[in-house]
Amino acid sequence: MRNRSCSARYRNNMTLILETRSTAETEALAKRLAQLMPRGAVVALRGELASGKTCFVRGMASHFAPGAMVHSPTFTLVNEYGCDVKLLHLDLYRISGLEEIADLGYEELFEPNGVCVIEWAERAEPLLPVHRVDVFLEHAGPATRRIAFHNHNVLPENWEEYLREAAR
Numbered sequence: 673m674r675n676r677s678c679s680a681r682y683r684n685n686m687t688l689i690l691e692t693r694s695t696a697e698t699e700a701l702a703k704r705l706a707q708l709m710p711r712g713a714v715v716a717l718r719g720e721l722a723s724g725k726t727c728f729v730r731g732m733a734s735h736f737a738p739g740a741m742v743h744s745p746t747f748t749l750v751n752e753y754g755c756d757v758k759l760l761h762l763d764l765y766r767i768s769g770l771e772e773i774a775d776l777g778y779e780e781l782f783e784p785n786g787v788c789v790i791e792w793a794e795r796a797e798p799l800l801p802v803h804r805v806d807v808f809l810e811h812a813g814p815a816t817r818r819i820a821f822h823n824h825n826v827l828p829e830n831w832e833e834y835l836r837e838a839a840r
Contacts, residue, residue, distance in 0.1 A: 688832045689820045691812055695727050696792040698817055702731025704838045712784040713735030713826050714801050719809035724817045725791045729761050764795040
């Protein structure tokens with residue numbers, strides 16, 4: 673990301689809000705988050721259609737599997753990227769209820785040797801682990817996205833500063 677093209681808006685102990693001005697900036701910020709994720713972590717993505725959730729996953733996947741072709745697993749529900757530490761990508765857009773998620777064997781997706789990122793995570797809210805990172809994406813202009821990170825005891829100390837460095 674270039675100077676001033678991504679700016680920090682608000683920060684407290686658990687929350688950081690940044691803006692990106694292009695898909696490349698969104699992907700770079702997501703890759704930066706992926707570098708912080710410990711094994712077994714869950715990232716819950718939330719946002720309306722076309723808010724940048726799959727773009728965000730593409731950025732995270734570039735850390736785990738450089739050069740991987742990332743697409744939304746709308747029909748397969750789960751895509752896997754990487755070798756040693758895997759990124760598991762779930763898309764719950766077409767899920768009709770919690771029973772359907774339970775039938776997927778979702779507990780196995782929160783494996784200790786990978787990172788799980790979930791699009792449309794609000795559809796699985798009662799099943800999500802308490803310790804996770806919630807990421808809210810919203811439109812803030814034609815190419816601008818406002819991205820809020822809520823850390824629920826997953827990210828290391830100074831995570832906010834590490835992500836804000838991507839904004840410089």
